[in-house]
Amino acid sequence: MRMSxxxxxxxxxxxxxxxxxxxxxxxxxxxxxxxxxxxSAQTVLQTSSDGAFDIIDYNEMRDINGRDQIPEKRAQQKYxxxxxxxxxxxxxxxxxxxxxxxxxxxxxxxAAFTVIFIHGRNGDRRLGANDYTFGGxxxxxxxxxAGNGGVYYAPSVKSFDSDGVTAIEGLIRYASAQSPGTPVxxxxxxxxxxxxxxxxxxxxxxxxxxxxxxxxxxxxPDFAKSPLFKARLPIWFAHxxxxxxxxxxxxxxxxxxxxxxxxxxxxxxxxTGNHGTPIRMIDWRRTLNWILGS
Numbered sequence: 173m174r175m176s177x178x179x180x181x182x183x184x185x186x187x188x189x190x191x192x193x194x195x196x197x198x199x200x201x202x203x204x205x206x207x208x209x210x211x212s213a214q215t216v217l218q219t220s221s222d223g224a225f226d227i228i229d230y231n232e233m234r235d236i237n238g239r240d241q242i243p244e245k246r247a248q249q250k251y252x253x254x255x256x257x258x259x260x261x262x263x264x265x266x267x268x269x270x271x272x273x274x275x276x277x278x279x280x281x282x283a284a285f286t287v288i289f290i291h292g293r294n295g296d297r298r299l300g301a302n303d304y305t306f307g308g309x310x311x312x313x314x315x316x317x318a319g320n321g322g323v324y325y326a327p328s329v330k331s332f333d334s335d336g337v338t339a340i341e342g343l344i345r346y347a348s349a350q351s352p353g354t355p356v357x358x359x360x361x362x363x364x365x366x367x368x369x370x371x372x373x374x375x376x377x378x379x380x381x382x383x384x385x386x387x388x389x390x391x392x393p394d395f396a397k398s399p400l401f402k403a404r405l406p407i408w409f410a411h412x413x414x415x416x417x418x419x420x421x422x423x424x425x426x427x428x429x430x431x432x433x434x435x436x437x438x439x440x441x442x443x444t445g446n447h448g449t450p451i452r453m454i455d456w457r458r459t460l461n462w463i464l465g466s
Contacts, residue, residue, distance in 0.1 A: 202465070203457050206315050210251055212455050217443055221431055230412070230442040230449055239307045251308030259318045260301065267342030270335075274343070275301040277314045278323035283351040285322040285382075285464060287313070288343060290329055292362025292388075300326030306452040313456045323351065332363050337370030341377045348380040355382035355464055361451055362417065365389025372400035381405055383463035387450040388415055391422045396429075406436040406466040410454045412445025436466055 205212075215229040241248050260277045275297045289300040289310075303311040310326075317324040327343055329336045340358075347356055358381060360368035368384050369392035371377045378399040383406040395401055409427050411420040420441060427439040438459075442449045 203316050203320050203461055206319065206457065207251065207253075207312055208457065211309065211312055212457060214453070214455065224431060224437065225427070225439045225441075227413075227441045227443050228453065230445040230453060232444075235307070235453065244305070246304045247306075247308035247311075252303050252311045253315055254303060254311075256311070256314045256318050257303070260314070262297070265343065265346060267339065267346065270339050270342060272339050272343060273297055273328040275326040276323060277301070277326075278318035279321070280323070281350045283321060283323035283347075283354060285317070285355040285357070286325065286347045286351060287317050287322060287357045287359060287460070288325045288327070288340070288347065289313070290327070290340065290358070290360040290364035290367045292364045293332070295364075296328040297326045306448070309452055309454065309456065316456055316460065323347070329364060329367060332366045334370070336367055337374075340367050340371055341374055344371070344377045344380050356380050357383055357385065357460065357463055359385035359387070360389060361387040362389060362447065369395065369398075372398040375399040378403050378405065383407060383466065385410070385454075385459060385463070386423070387454065388412065388418060388447050389423065390418055391426045393426075395426065396433075401435070404435060406438075406463050408459050408463060409437065409439040410442070410450035410459075411439075412442045412447060412449035414444055415447045415449075417447045438462060 216226050217229050218227040219225065236243050239248060239251065240246060256277060260275065263274050263276055265272045265274060291299045300310055314324055325343060325347065327340065329339065344356060344358070358368055358371060365386050368386060369390070372384070372392070372395065381400070384400070385408045387410045407430070409423055411423050413420050424439060424441070427437055430437045440454070442453055445453065
């Protein structure tokens, strides 16, 4: 059947519309669902501050023993999708006199966005790249990032002092140069949050960042003096209410100060959660969409 020019124009417009929807589905700030039934179905016990603060129900028997094949060591297979490992490689990057070992997941160049995860004390790049520990949550993170055209870096931080901060500043510059003009999110856990706060004081790094994730970490009392604060880049805090290493109340106090100043911040508190709970329980899709969409 022959079609008129007007019919062709209509069909072309409809096709373009649906192609646009498909192209936008995985865009930064709109990451599509990935195993949301397993990772995002969390019970909210309380929410306040217009949704900026929430308390999530956490139960060790359910969220560790009921989720792991071997508690704290190997998640059940349904929580893990290993196809993403085809995009994974270990690399050593050189920044001036410093060498930095990283695990990269996703394209080396031209990524839609970048996520960098900083481990805590006694960790290295293997922690942020392990598919089976922490209930498979790092595997989900890798799939959410690399599966949507982004790149994920898990570096080995040798020290949590100025040398460690300098190394990650180099990684931020490198990632930004590899994928110019695209978002960069820095996520830090435990003692690794010292790296995040250190980076927040470097104006050049802040220009390249889109936001931060602070999990189970220390508090920076001078954060309000930093370039990151002045740039008002969004920060998502996540903490366990029973964290024996860094008190949740300290981090929550900083969050409340930020909120009063109108700063874009979100705080998720895991009720009865311990030090490692946020790494296991944080909803990466929700967190990244909030930061990338801010």
